[in-house]
Amino acid sequence: MMNDWLMLTLIGADRPGIVARVTDTLYRAGWTLGEASMMRLGGNFAIMMMVRGGEADDLEALLEPVADALGLRLHVDAIAGGLHRHMIPNYQVRVSGADRAGIVAQVTGALAEAGFNILDLESDVAGDEANPVYVMTIQGDSDQPLEVLRKALETAGGGDVEVSISPIDTLIG
């Protein structure tokens, strides 16, 4: 159906012009772009993009030559969802410290148990090979009071990782 959104995922070694080539191909073939998130991760470029204008098979057929030429892996999913589904985060969690196994699982596990819904998570490894520093920011939504979430996160860092949570007051004006 023409009105259904597809989620397009493209991943491959980063090089200039990926976004321009992909979106130009979609535009010329009459596809519509919705919301998208694209970023460079570990030297790769990753695209997640809502598109519509036809069936999943049509989209794959259209983009396969482009993906091949740019060395990208292509994946298409039919999704249940659409535009205007934004949720406003009311908490921000910041994590930083020694890079070690299990940080993400411990922090997100504590959050999930406390009734915190993750809307956005970004993480990076800063520092250098010898002294990697793990940095993560999470934005999310929870009905729980700050003290409850703070308590839930108290032990999540395990001593060598700094975990803090603060409210986000969104200004509407």
Added chain:
Amino acid sequence: MAVLDILTAPDPRLKAVSAPVERFDDALRAFIDDLEATRRAGPAAVGIAAPQVGRLQRIVIVDVSGMRRPVPNHGHLVLVNPEITHWEGFELGREGCLSVPDYTGNVIRAERIRLTAQDPFGEPLAFEMEGFEARAVQHEVDHLDGLLFLDRLVSRRTDLFRRKNYR
């Protein structure tokens, strides 16, 4: 009092520069009452600017006294011909706008400001403010200069946290 229609982007009137108020009369004060009624009718707005209802005059209302988590504030403020005279520090915060439904984003604003303005009778006002209230005033004064928070968006990956901690 009447609730006025709010213009939404991309209405070109939101991009216009508003003119200073010169007549402090009953008509001005009646309009300010309508503007306040409009602010209150919407979804928990802490501020509103006259151009958001299509009146291209330098009038804003800001009130952050009702926040669930209290913040430093000067109560309910009607600012006519507001002028920010001093900016200090910077802070990342999340903003939305009555004129941009269903979108919020990160914007950098000065942490502390000083401003002058006039009240609805033309009497001079002066404030020093910080934090959320200062952010609200900067957001509203932007409207008077034809700017939306969309014009000041920074990527969601931008986080002052790193800069602050690893400087």
